[in-house]
Amino acid sequence: EAQVTQNPRYLITVTGKKLTVTCSQNMNHEYMSWYRQDPGLGLRQIYYSMNVEATDKGDVPEGYKVSRKEKRNFPLILESPSPNQTSLYFCASSLTGVEPLHFGNGTRLTVT
Amino acid sequence: GESVGLHLPTLSVQEGDNSIINCAYSNSASDYFIWYKQESGKGPQFIIDIRSNMDKRQGQRVTVLLNKTVKHLSLQIAATQPGDSAVYFCAETRSGSARQLTFGSGTQLTVLP
Numbered sequence: 001e002a003q004v005t006q007n008p009r010y011l012i013t014v015t016g017k018k019l020t021v022t023c024s025q026n027m028n029h030e031y032m033s034w035y036r037q038d039p040g041l042g043l044r045q046i047y048y049s050m051n052v053e054a055t056d057k058g059d060v061p062e063g064y065k066v067s068r069k070e071k072r073n074f075p076l077i078l079e080s081p082s083p084n085q086t087s088l089y090f091c092a093s094s095l096t097g098v099e100p101l102h103f104g105n106g107t108r109l110t111v112t
Numbered sequence: 113g114e115s116v117g118l119h120l121p122t123l124s125v126q127e128g129d130n131s132i133i134n135c136a137y138s139n140s141a142s143d144y145f146i147w148y149k150q151e152s153g154k155g156p157q158f159i160i161d162i163r164s165n166m167d168k169r170q171g172q173r174v175t176v177l178l179n180k181t182v183k184h185l186s187l188q189i190a191a192t193q194p195g196d197s198a199v200y201f202c203a204e205t206r207s208g209s210a211r212q213l214t215f216g217s218g219t220q221l222t223v224l225p
Contacts, residue, residue, distance in 0.1 A: 004155070031210055031211075033210065033211065040217060041217065042201065042215040042216055042217040042218060043156070043201070043215040044215075045211070045213070048210075048211045050211075056211070058211070090155050090156070092155075092210075094210050097209060097210045097211060098207075098208040098209060098210060099208075099210070100146050100148075100158040100161055101156075101158070101210055101213070102158075103148075103155030103156045103157070104155050105153070105154050105155050106153075106154070106155050
């Protein structure tokens, strides 16, 4: 089944403790991106990647890092999480970046 | 700044009735529009899209209308079913670019029995 898989689905952590949210897609998509979803603010893009070793900032990149060493994986890294990064995170992909996105089922992160 | 917004945050309809969800956009350069459906606990799912050279596009039980004159987009769902209960987002972009996609804040559709 074609899908975008995120792990974990739920994560509770403390301020400053580094964490990684993984994202993997099995559709051989070139384009991948990360969004955060907050009440009243909709989906906002954090980072995106047009292809392997090609990443770029989205609208809200501060406090986040990403890497794209393989086409299928696009992990989101929070080096020093803070409470304002408490949010619902979505990974998404598309074949070349001009088609509708395929989304994962989300990771709910709480930073205390 | 440029924004995509929805007229109503919530919409309740009777099962079997038609639903209309509206969306306003302000970026006149936008040429590609998408509707997504997000069910509880899941990620957004593509429903239908439309390009700016079209006024209307139909899918299975769904129709998207685009009025470029007033920068308005709507999603019509025919014979609404309980499984249609979800949050619906419109999104807009230029040149179909996913990296420039801007999402609205969503409308919660509730289907009443």
